[in-house]
Amino acid sequence: MATMVESKTSSKIQFQRAVSENSLVLTIWGVVLIMMIVASIVSPDFRSTGNMINLLKQATIPGILAIAQTILILSGAIDLSMGAVVTFTSLITAGLMDSREELVLPIVVLGLFIGTGIGFIHGLLTTRARLEPFIVTLGTYSIILGIGYWYTTVPVGGIASSLSANLYYGQLGPIPKPIFYFVGIFILAYIMLNYTRFGRSLYAVGGKPEVARKSGLNVDRIKLLRFTLAGFLVAIASVIATARMGIGDPLAGQGMELDAITATVIGGISLYGGRGSLIGTLAGILILGLINNIMVMLDVNMFYQQLIKGTIVLLAVAIYKQRN
Amino acid sequence: MSDDALELENISKTFPGVRALDNISFRCTVGEIHALVGENGAGKSTLINIIAGVMPPDHGSGSMRVFGKEVKFRSPAEAQRAGIGVIYQEFNLLPWLTVAENILVSQLPVNKLGLVSRRKMAEAARGPLSTLGMPIDLTLKVIDLSVAEQQVVEIAKALSLNARIMIMDEPSAVLAGHELENLFNVLRALKAQGITVVYISHRLDEIFEIADRATVLKDGKVMGTLTIKEADKSTLIRMMIGRSLEDTFPGSKNQVGEAVMTCRNLNSGKKVRNISFELHKGEILGVAGLVGNGQAELARTLFGIDQIDAGEIIIDGKHIKSLDPQTAVDIGIGLVPEDRKTQGLVLSLSIRKNITMPILGNLTRMGMIDNQRETGIVNQQVEALEIKTHNLDQEVQNLSGGNQQKVVLAKWLSTQPKVIILDEPTRGIDVGTKMEMYNIMRSLAEKGTGILMISSELPEILGMSDRILVMRDGAIAGELSKDEATEESILRLAIGEE
Numbered sequence: 001m002a003t004m005v006e007s008k009t010s011s012k013i014q015f016q017r018a019v020s021e022n023s024l025v026l027t028i029w030g031v032v033l034i035m036m037i038v039a040s041i042v043s044p045d046f047r048s049t050g051n052m053i054n055l056l057k058q059a060t061i062p063g064i065l066a067i068a069q070t071i072l073i074l075s076g077a078i079d080l081s082m083g084a085v086v087t088f089t090s091l092i093t094a095g096l097m098d099s100r101e102e103l104v105l106p107i108v109v110l111g112l113f114i115g116t117g118i119g120f121i122h123g124l125l126t127t128r129a130r131l132e133p134f135i136v137t138l139g140t141y142s143i144i145l146g147i148g149y150w151y152t153t154v155p156v157g158g159i160a161s162s163l164s165a166n167l168y169y170g171q172l173g174p175i176p177k178p179i180f181y182f183v184g185i186f187i188l189a190y191i192m193l194n195y196t197r198f199g200r201s202l203y204a205v206g207g208k209p210e211v212a213r214k215s216g217l218n219v220d221r222i223k224l225l226r227f228t229l230a231g232f233l234v235a236i237a238s239v240i241a242t243a244r245m246g247i248g249d250p251l252a253g254q255g256m257e258l259d260a261i262t263a264t265v266i267g268g269i270s271l272y273g274g275r276g277s278l279i280g281t282l283a284g285i286l287i288l289g290l291i292n293n294i295m296v297m298l299d300v301n302m303f304y305q306q307l308i309k310g311t312i313v314l315l316a317v318a319i320y321k322q323r324n
Numbered sequence: 325m326s327d328d329a330l331e332l333e334n335i336s337k338t339f340p341g342v343r344a345l346d347n348i349s350f351r352c353t354v355g356e357i358h359a360l361v362g363e364n365g366a367g368k369s370t371l372i373n374i375i376a377g378v379m380p381p382d383h384g385s386g387s388m389r390v391f392g393k394e395v396k397f398r399s400p401a402e403a404q405r406a407g408i409g410v411i412y413q414e415f416n417l418l419p420w421l422t423v424a425e426n427i428l429v430s431q432l433p434v435n436k437l438g439l440v441s442r443r444k445m446a447e448a449a450r451g452p453l454s455t456l457g458m459p460i461d462l463t464l465k466v467i468d469l470s471v472a473e474q475q476v477v478e479i480a481k482a483l484s485l486n487a488r489i490m491i492m493d494e495p496s497a498v499l500a501g502h503e504l505e506n507l508f509n510v511l512r513a514l515k516a517q518g519i520t521v522v523y524i525s526h527r528l529d530e531i532f533e534i535a536d537r538a539t540v541l542k543d544g545k546v547m548g549t550l551t552i553k554e555a556d557k558s559t560l561i562r563m564m565i566g567r568s569l570e571d572t573f574p575g576s577k578n579q580v581g582e583a584v585m586t587c588r589n590l591n592s593g594k595k596v597r598n599i600s601f602e603l604h605k606g607e608i609l610g611v612a613g614l615v616g617n618g619q620a621e622l623a624r625t626l627f628g629i630d631q632i633d634a635g636e637i638i639i640d641g642k643h644i645k646s647l648d649p650q651t652a653v654d655i656g657i658g659l660v661p662e663d664r665k666t667q668g669l670v671l672s673l674s675i676r677k678n679i680t681m682p683i684l685g686n687l688t689r690m691g692m693i694d695n696q697r698e699t700g701i702v703n704q705q706v707e708a709l710e711i712k713t714h715n716l717d718q719e720v721q722n723l724s725g726g727n728q729q730k731v732v733l734a735k736w737l738s739t740q741p742k743v744i745i746l747d748e749p750t751r752g753i754d755v756g757t758k759m760e761m762y763n764i765m766r767s768l769a770e771k772g773t774g775i776l777m778i779s780s781e782l783p784e785i786l787g788m789s790d791r792i793l794v795m796r797d798g799a800i801a802g803e804l805s806k807d808e809a810t811e812e813s814i815l816r817l818a819i820g821e822e
Contacts, residue, residue: 195695197688204681207670214629214667215681215735216653274672 024268024320028283035290043297051293053176059289060178061086061237061244062259063282066267067189068233069260070281074193075202075226076209076273077126077133081118081141082234082260086253088148089114089238091156094248099158108163111239112232118144119231123224133227141257149250156248167243178240185233190278202226207274262309263288266316287312329354329489329520330375330408334386337370337379337544344370346544347386352489354391357511357521359531359552362541363564363782368524371541372491375522376410377403390489409487413494415478419467424449426466427481452483457513458506472503479510483519490514491522496530497616508534526614528557528819540564565782565811573787574766580790581605584774585657585743587626589635595621596630597798603743603774608765610789611778613818618798619778620662623747626776627659628652639743653682658736660729662747662778668732671721675713676702678720679735705734709764726757733764743774750784762788782811794818 019026039046065082072079089111097107118140125136170177193199201222204212213219241252267284269276288309295305330352337345345367352358362368373379375388377397388395390406397403400410417426424445425432433444449462458476466474475495482490496504511534514521525531531538532552540547540563547563583602590599595618603609611619624630626637628647637644639655652659661667669678679702680687687698702716709730713723720731729749736744746765750758765788769775779785785792792804794817802817 191692195693196691197684197693198691200677200681200684200693203673203677204670207672208666210667211670212681214627214649214659214661216650217681217684218650270672274670 025277025280025283027319028266028268028280028287028316032283032286032290035287035294039290039294039297043294046294046297051297053174053179055286055289055293056179056182057176058292059285060182061241062256062263062288063182063285064185064233064237064240065256065260066263066281066285067185067278068230068237069257069264070267070269070276070278071189071193071202071226071233072133072230073261073264073269073271074206074273074276075222076206077223077226078137078261078271079122079227079230079234080134080137080257081122081144082237082257083253083255084141084144084148084257085115085118085231085234086238086241086256087250088144088253089235090242090245090252091148091151091248091250093239093242094157094159094245095152097157097159099160101160101162104160104163107160108239111242112235115235115238116228116232119234120224120228122231123227126227127220127223152248153250155250158248159243159246161246164243164246168240169244181236181240185236186278186282189233193278198222198225203274205273259288262313265313268316268320270320327353328389329356329391330522331389331392332371332375332386333388335371335374335388336382336385337367337374338382344544345374345381348541348544348546349386350539350546350549352520352522354520355515355518356536357515357523357534359535359538360522360524360541361526361528361531361538361560361564363780366541366564367544368541369493370544372410372493372522372524375403375491376400376408404485404487407486407488409479409482409485409490411475411478411482411490411492411495413497415474417466417474417477417481420465422463422465423453423460423469423477424462426477427452427484429481430485448484449480452480455483455513455517456480456510458510470503471498472500472506475499475507476510479514487519489520489522491524493524494526495523496525496527504530526819528560531560532557561812561815565815574763580607581772584639585626585776586638587635588638590622590625590632590637591634592625592630592632593621595798596625598635599800600635601793601800601803603776605772605774606769607790608769608775608777608788610785610792611776611795612782612785612792612814613780613795613801615780617795617818619780619795620747621798622795623659623661623745623776623778626652626745627657629659653739656739656742658682658739658741658744660732660736660744660746660749662751664728664732668735669720669728672719674717675706675711675720675723675731676716678731679705679738681735682739701738702734705738709734709737710760726753726760729753729757729761733761737768741773743776744768745776745778747778748780749777750779750781782814785809785814786811796820 045051068082069079092114093107093111097103122133122136122140125131126133168178172180193202201212201217204215204217205219205222209219245252263284264281265271265284266287267276267280267282269281291305291308295302328351332348332350335345335348336343348371360368360371374381377400380398390408395406418429427449428445432440433448435441435444446462453460456476456479460469460473460476466477469477475498479490495507499507511521511523523535535552537549537551538555538560539549540560542564550560581604584605585603588600591597599622601609611622613619621630625632628649628651632646637647639657642655665671676698680698684693687694699716706713706716711727711730711734713727720728723731750761753761765775765777777788786809790806792809792814794801794804794814796818801820804813
């Protein structure tokens, strides 16, 4: 876009600029809108308030993971171990709890501790040992699952019913509780990324760690913190997922890390880091949720879901390539 | 005519705002070693790029002939087919492949099954290496070779592609002293094969030892061609610098104050050796020298990127013996690095986010960035430096080179540094912006900032500096006052010519 003389900036020009500078995010939200319109036409049930609430509720766990993944990818990292952490947390907490009501608090704390601790370890391995995030989390993915399956390979234990009821199945007014977690975490993450020093530093580190360091930022500390924070979000998602299942499920988190990456990529976050917006990721999460929702409505075979997901990823990335 | 290997007539090349080559005519006879000399920015690299087919000359300007045949290269591959080989300073080798595989990379010989034949490969690769008189084990991986050996592999690769004209861009710059003789032997071997060599170098000693003729480039023009046997060094130096210093630099009215930064016997790695100097308030201290003599490393050391091995920096009465960039920013040092794209800016981020990166700490209240104050500071810098943009949130990658350089400068000015280090502050920016940069530097100095300006452009050094340090081999070869300094006195110190 050409530089223009500032003297007469009409609101029309401002609007055009806003559109052209945010064209990526607008495009992706356009896709969300189109999907919703098409779905409303094909299936009247889709429009129902109940279905909309359900859509959001189901987006909670993948959504929180995608937010964590966005924080990491934006800052030049990635986490392949998320699904393994969800599974591991589910097995250990449900196994230890064995449906005992008196263990609710310690088990929730333990669940949060597992994911956060693993995130912290990722941070240490990537900063102290200078290993690549991809390699580190590929390794921990396997180790965590290994330990989990060593503990059990079949569904195990149980979550106290009060925990499941309060955490996942409860409602505040007409709205299921998980939606509040999702929306709350999204708003906090959005503020963090856009209005805080830490958020700004994440973009800088993801864009060019050398320059960030030469600008006086403590790059190693930022890298350690981002993994710990992402680990905490994964921990929250793990505890919610466990509450939802009610038992320790060896397949609880299967493939979740990939869905989180998919949503992030569809949302226009550059895998090279430093560029993208959480608003895009939100669209990515909704698109994945919509595919699922529409397919279920239309009673289409699950295999098509995979096919469509993959196609959308490739299309999205191809479009983004053109724009940059 | 027929014994000319390479002939350029009236070739020009214009970049936005710069005429890099101005009616260049240049010819090399078959089998000669022809040196191409000139200061940084004289146009040597552009000339090589045109000969090598990397970029075309200006449309309709002049002509180029290779062995008498008129050529218009559209790609490096075409130049290669016409018999031109280029040895750049950065080698184009595949480090994990063997010597033989590298030499034959684009023409690997195959056997009847269509598989790569090791036997044929060894035969084919041995040819060019023995031509050069350099026996290198063909089965070694390139990564295990010395730089000098890698250079030989690069030359052998060009030979295997039937290069008849070999263009070498400062081949000696990457070599250690004792490796130089080997390079000369290689050059003589090439000459014996009737291959024409265009040899680019700063180092006059080398040119007098190996070249048959030398062409001097300056400000994009050919100053003349000398036959080395009949020339002497001072003639060559005079041709290289004989420019009238244009009256383009803002005059210095500086009141130089007390020392703001003092270095004592600073050492870092191999390229910063025993550096001592004082930088005063309001002073522009120029650091001159030929490229690669430790200037960039000095900047890195002063900003805490490279570690201080010995010696100290004194700033504000604090004796600093070890430094990291974070501390450097805190104590009031700023660095505008040489390569702004890779070291100075995060291209994917906006003007705003780049400028305030070093001062986020000051802009933050309870973890939140004070948006209004940030906008105020950024606006102030954008206006003061006249950065041309419609929007503070524009990504810096969409800005022109000159504006990018201003953003890097704005970033450091926002920290209100006591000392600012400028490494090649005007490289690659157009003349107009250069003038603006000079004015900005002057007014900064007048406000009391100490400026350390590293530059390989002598006019800039002479025009801007209140005092000049000349570096050679990582040490300070001499200090010149503004009155003593001439292009000749600086070049003599830089080259080591007494």
